[in-house]
Amino acid sequence: MRLARQLGLLAVVVWAVPAWAEPHLAAREGFVCSQCHHNRTGGGMRNSFGRVYSQVVLPAFKPAPREEAAPAVGSLFLDGQLGEHVSVGADFRLQVSTAFAAKGSFQGQQLTARPTSTFKIAEADLYLSVQLLEDRLSVYVDEVVSPESAASREAFLLVEGLPARGYLKAGRILLPYGLRLADDTAFIRDVTGFNYGNQDLGLELGAEPGPTFLAVAVSNGTQGGLDNNLSKQLTASAGLVGRLGRVGASFSYADGSTEQRKVSRRVWGAFATATVGRFTILAEADHVLDRQSPSEEPESREQWAFYGELDVLIRRGLNLRVGYDFNDPDLAVPEDQRERFNFSLDVFPLQFLRASVTYHLRRDIPQKVAGNQDLLLVQLHGFF
Amino acid sequence: MQSSHATRRTMLILLWASLPLAGASAQPAEEPPPGPQPAPAKPQAEPIPPPSNPETPVTAAALSAPAPSSEGRRLYRKACAPCHGIRGDGEGPAARFLDPPPRDFTTGNYKFRSTPSGAVPLTEDLIRTVSEGIPGTFMPRWKEHLSGAEIAQVVEYLRELSPRFREEVPERVVPPADSLAPPESTEELIRRGEVLYRELQCTKCHGDAGRGDGPSAAELRDDLGRPILPTDFGAGRFRGGARPEDLYRTMVSGLSGTPMPAYGESIAEERDRWALAHYLRSLRRPGGVAGYLFGPQTPWE
Incomplete structure (x- = not known):
């Protein structure tokens, strides 16, 4: 019961602090996350190439050739560098979220969810990186300044230049697991707990030899709410990247047992991407096993989550996405599955600007009427 | 609890507000470019010619203006170094997943030239390639993002990355495109x-x-x-x-x-x-x- 409460609380936190990355772009180009992001496992501040890419490749509209009378040198092109050693970046998202009415029933009683609509700041993040030793040692801070009170999403010391393009992160980190999806509410990110709203304190050691990548993290285990300073959480992710796609697998184990009570969570999954022409496919499947004893409920609970998405690059700067989410929250309970169909149109009209419209068609069991509310999200995203 | 959040937020604002000042003070004034330095008194092996491609937004007026290499170097670091590397050796941090790989500027070898095979290119060749990009690769059409004067400055810096540009006087074997x-x-x-x-x-x-x-x-x-x-x-x-x-x-x-x-x-x-x-x-x-x-x-x- 306690674990269920913890997971429930986790889901609320995840819902409240969504954040985004764009793994389909990496998949489309045959890149690893670190090709565009300062953070080696993706998300957050863009690195020098990421900034070039976001200004040169992403915008739908090509600027007119510049005239001689153009203003200050370099004014159109922004690299976020403040001097030789300090770089900054930001993400800001304003979202209009509309939930449509839904009806359900429980034990013969009719349930209704009313339609709602709200503006909210979905994300306001500031990034700071200070290079202490060029390409060797840096400090990175990813600070959330809204919608909640200011908090560090990530804050770590990054040691680079280790063999096989190896690195070490030490501090508050997002644990390396699966596809770092744009949508934290996707079931694979929600139920596994590996998302932007859920970081942990610890160490991450990684390497990118050739076309492969590997990351192993040892952390307190706050992911899943199992931190009791008695044991640590182990998380690992590895894969192979090629021009046409990637395959990988992730694993995590956290043990929060005490002398009185045994609690643990084991998560493993596989992910893959493929790209042909204008089409990019992303998929991930995860298995979650929670154990607790003694317990009033069954001592273990297994669940599956699956995510698949198809991206179509209609033209430069315009992307159509169709996705599918599935979650069986307890394999021992029949007919409790939930699913979600996602339709999204993303446009990058100009540098530093993106707009998107997303429709989530949601299906849950009748008694969870809120889970059957369809959602329409319209979002304006500024970034650099 | 509320006041600690407010204090933290205030500190954050102060920290971020102070960053531009810190960055400005960290900017080196006139750091020389990496590699061998050009002799300032020695004339260029090849003067910058007027543009050969009328579609390229580089005018003779812009090219005749002084193109300080420090500006070229600054632009190079922003726009080119992620792929071509700080030293211009084609080993930028993004290079390993780019196919074809970025050019190594230190060798002075370039594919697209108006000069004999193996010779260094003319400045107009470099301007054309930087301006028009290379279709089928990640090399973008920089004329959409940089002014003609900026491209001229970048090209001037590219020439500094290989000593061959100071040592060789390339022979033109292809007439200018506009002729x-x-x-x-x-x-x-x-x-x-x-x-x-x-x-x-x-x-x-x-x-x-x-x-x-x-x-x-x-x-x-x-x-x-x-x-x-x-x-x-x-x-x-x-x-x-x-x-x-x-x-x-x-x-x-x-x-x-x-x-x-x-x-x-x-x-x-x-x-x-x-x-x-x-x-x-x-x-x-x-x-x-x-x-x-x-x-x-x-x-x-």
């Missing part, structure tokens, strides 16, 4: 081009139909030993430019560092050069729906 007058494409010219295409044995690499599938295609290597594919003329994507005058230049000067030789001497007649250029352009096949959906993409196009 070329490509004839209209006619059936007769195209037929003549096809005859030349077979006589010169272009089919060995590029194949009978120009699809890049000639009998030698699989064995081709560049000067660094990396496998390299001949151009598929059917795709209509010419890295050195798709205009008749671009193809003319590539034929005459070749592509240094690749198996594509210079045919300037083999095709001595001006009319024949244009005939072959028009024939190659005629090989472009319409992509259709399948080409749109499944064909290769140039990221920035």
Whole structure:
């Protein structure tokens, strides 16, 4: 019961602090996350190439050739560098979220969810990186300044230049697991707990030899709410990247047992991407096993989550996405599955600007009427 | 609890507000570029010429203005170094997933030139490549993002990255593009081009139909030993430019560092050069729906 409460609380936190990355772009180009992001496992501040890419490749509209009378040198092109050693970046998202009415029933009683609509700041993040030793040692801070009170999403010391393009992160980190999806509410990110709203304190050691990548993290285990300073959480992710796609697998184990009570969570999954022409496919499947004893409920609970998405690059700067989410929250309970169909149109009209419209068609069991509310999200995203 | 949040938020604001000042003070004033330094008193081996491509937004006025290498270096670091590396050696942090790999500027070897195969290019060649980008690669069309003056400054800095530009005086073997007058494409010219295409044995690499599938295609290597594919003329994507005058230049000067030789001497007649250029352009096949959906993409196009 306690674990269920913890997971429930986790889901609320995840819902409240969504954040985004764009793994389909990496998949489309045959890149690893670190090709565009300062953070080696993706998300957050863009690195020098990421900034070039976001200004040169992403915008739908090509600027007119510049005239001689153009203003200050370099004014159109922004690299976020403040001097030789300090770089900054930001993400800001304003979202209009509309939930449509839904009806359900429980034990013969009719349930209704009313339609709602709200503006909210979905994300306001500031990034700071200070290079202490060029390409060797840096400090990175990813600070959330809204919608909640200011908090560090990530804050770590990054040691680079280790063999096989190896690195070490030490501090508050997002644990390396699966596809770092744009949508934290996707079931694979929600139920596994590996998302932007859920970081942990610890160490991450990684390497990118050739076309492969590997990351192993040892952390307190706050992911899943199992931190009791008695044991640590182990998380690992590895894969192979090629021009046409990637395959990988992730694993995590956290043990929060005490002398009185045994609690643990084991998560493993596989992910893959493929790209042909204008089409990019992303998929991930995860298995979650929670154990607790003694317990009033069954001592273990297994669940599956699956995510698949198809991206179509209609033209430069315009992307159509169709996705599918599935979650069986307890394999021992029949007919409790939930699913979600996602339709999204993303446009990058100009540098530093993106707009998107997303429709989530949601299906849950009748008694969870809120889970059957369809959602329409319209979002304006500024970034650099 | 509330006040600690407020305090933290205030500290954050102060920290971020102070960053630009810290950055400004950290900016070096006149740091010399890496590698061997140019002798300031020595004149350039080649003066910057007026633009050859009327579509390129670089005017003679802009080029005649001083182009301090420190500005070029600053722009290079922003726009070019992520791929080509701080030292210009093609080993930028993003290089390993880019295919083809970024150019190593320190060698002075460039594919797209108006000079003999293996020679350093003219400044106008560098300006053209930087301005127009290279289709089929990650090299973007920088004229969309930088002004003509900025491109001239970057090019000036590129020339500083290889000592060859100070040591060699390149000979022009292809006339400036704006002095070329490509004839209209006619059936007769195209037929003549096809005859030349077979006589010169272009089919060995590029194949009978120009699809890049000639009998030698699989064995081709560049000067660094990396496998390299001949151009598929059917795709209509010419890295050195798709205009008749671009193809003319590539034929005459070749592509240094690749198996594509210079045919300037083999095709001595001006009319024949244009005939072959028009024939190659005629090989472009319409992509259709399948080409749109499944064909290769140039990221920035």
